[in-house]
Amino acid sequence: MTSTDPMAEGRRADAARRRQRVLKAIEAATKGGEEITAAGIARAAGVDRSFLYRHRDLLQHLHTAAGNPASFDGQTPVSRASLQADLANALERNTRLATRVRQLEKRLSEMLGDQAWRESGLGASADLDQLQRQVTTLEQRVVDLQSQLEERTEDLDAARAANRELTRTLNQSQR
Numbered sequence: 001m002t003s004t005d006p007m008a009e010g011r012r013a014d015a016a017r018r019r020q021r022v023l024k025a026i027e028a029a030t031k032g033g034e035e036i037t038a039a040g041i042a043r044a045a046g047v048d049r050s051f052l053y054r055h056r057d058l059l060q061h062l063h064t065a066a067g068n069p070a071s072f073d074g075q076t077p078v079s080r081a082s083l084q085a086d087l088a089n090a091l092e093r094n095t096r097l098a099t100r101v102r103q104l105e106k107r108l109s110e111m112l113g114d115q116a117w118r119e120s121g122l123g124a125s126a127d128l129d130q131l132q133r134q135v136t137t138l139e140q141r142v143v144d145l146q147s148q149l150e151e152r153t154e155d156l157d158a159a160r161a162a163n164r165e166l167t168r169t170l171n172q173s174q175r
Helices: 006-032 038-045 049-054 056-067 080-119 126-173
Strands: none
Touching: 006 038, 006 049, 006 056, 038 049, 038 056, 049 056, 080 126
């Protein structure tokens, strides 16, 4: 077969058309802020997923577009991973706040109980009051230390996430 074989030329032209459709589908998904996956792009371009895997440059372009979400109206880009991280952080903060509310409700209940006990004339001895103040001080210290530990844990988690992202970026740039 020669290089001017009409069948070979037809196959090359078809492959070029399919490449263009894939590139346009990636561009449209990026501009539309859609999630970019091999299956979704192949479906949008009307090609088989194996076409993407046979053309490594298209697959690399797809992965690059998926890793760099488009920004809308000059805002910071939002990715699925960042939204999931924000959700996890919000859930963790909600748990901490719920725990803190329970602690405060318990303290309020104890204080109201103590006040009612004193007003009834059955007040506690001075030693008991001193011990109760010491327990309260120690409980507050524990709460403060737990809060500091949680903050440092969050900082460590954030540093680890940044490290993973930097490593991922470095590995991608070396390819």
